[in-house]
Amino acid sequence: MTDSDLDSNLEIDTLSAFKCGTIAIVGRPNVGKSTLLNHILGMKLAITSRKAQTTRHRLLGIHTTEDTQFLFVDTPGFQQKHLNTLNKGLNKTVTQVLTEVDVVLFVIEPMKLGEADRKVLALLSDKPPTILVVNKSDLMGDKGNLLPLIQDFDLEFPFTDIVPVSAKKSLNLDELLHTIRKYLPEQAAIYAEDELTDKNERFLAAELVREKIFRLVGDELPYAVAVEIEKFEVVGNLRRIFVAIIVDKDSQKPMLIGKSGEKMKQISTEARQDMEKLFGGKVYLETWVKVKGGWADDERALKSLGY
Template sequence: MSKQKITRCGTIAIVGRPNVGKSTLLNYLVGSKISITSKKAQTTRYQLLGIQTIDDTQFLFIDTPGFQLKHLNLMNKGLNKIVHQVLSDVDVVLFVIESRGMTEEDHAVMKLIPKDRPTILVMNKVDLMKDKNALLEQIKTMSETYTFKAMVPVSAKKNKHLDHLLSNVRDFLPEQPFIYGEDEITDKSERFLASEIIREKIFRLTGQEVPYSIAVEIEKFEVEGKLRRIFAAIIVDKDSQKPMLIGKDGEKLKQISSESRQDMEELFGGTVWLETWVKVKSGWSTDQRVLKSLGL
């Protein structure tokens, strides 16, 4: 009688203030781009599960929105609520900061983490640290301030030291069967991923005023073999924002659509026919009914 293989499987929350590289870290840990990224803070709006299965271990990473201490409108309060909910029900916490050290916002986020939750400090963007002695000094300071199960300097963008990070995480995952198939990378649908890809392109290709007031609604998603026909409405808060997204002669919207389609084809492994347009829904980001319909 063959001995049953012992497997580990558990949930890992990725938390931190806005713009420390949480989504980039998730994408590299999973090995596929499932979470959108940009240099603008508050890009992530949803609780997103990324799955990585290596040998006898299944890592279930939960990407969370950056915890917002300012501008607490209805949407941002909802995003903060997601962070609280995730932290109360995971096996391990990855607390992500920039390698140059903790800010006041970082300390505020750290206070949210339950003291009984195994927490690993992830010092990201280590490739930007020219003075390695300064990094060692930061590690010493962190160890004197907080009790972490491990402190791992990484560069998510350069894929540095992520194997070491996974090894540390594995030690705290419970012994139990895998929850997902070994080839699965997320629990989100293609429809959801398509809307997020479009939203990322808007963040990357437009100015500061537009992104925080937009949402993307997939109105129709059709699959025929390897062909996907996707119809997406970009929702803005004001009439004045519409031309910013469309651009002169529609060039900006064409660029958003073209770059989105390319990313979708790479992720979905097939041809994508994408149609996008812009709709105005005044006050959508403070309307509970609209937020609920968009899954926020």
């Protein structure tokens, strides 16, 4: 066997070796981190809305192929206002995740490079490898418009790779996965092939209710709301889910309930429909509003709510 044959065999072994590792998805609020995760997974796992900081929890999304298991960690957007105890904890989650993963995806929007992006960038180190993901690149028109943007960021941080994508349109996601794979360690899969997340159905149900509140209620109120599953029963193919929506003040209750209960009915109906799609079965959903003053600054309340 010649040296070239040996080199060729080594290359084949490297390409076929199974890889598994963790990838943090970070960026300022509302750049499309959760949308990116959902489109890579091919299903709606992380909740989304047009409002910043919809994501409050560290969420693991698992994508397994023939030769790789990608463990994506969707993080809350790094929050620079509303700095109550809840948001300080969420920021701590972001910084902690960055020390624990094999690869970081730093997600930005084209032509929107502001101070908020740079503050998140300041949290990153040159270890682990960091890939710049330019989301919504389909809105740029001429791809040449991306070059000045890429050059600016390349001067500010030693990105290992730069990959333009459109999460919403699932454009260039295969190229992104191929790029990520280069930096993952060779090891066996940690999760079963058919697992999609480490979160249970109770968590996912609460998140879907919270998503509808973010989408259907005014600008500020969703940030003062928490969702608590008080009872979750599975009877055959039916899930009976009882949900308390927690607000900070009595004056916020009517905003959630709406005239003749119409707003709450819409929140519940849309959340139930999404739960039935996700869980693959019928759902009976009952919701009500509770007042718990100062919950976002109460460490005991935050812990009970899973923060």
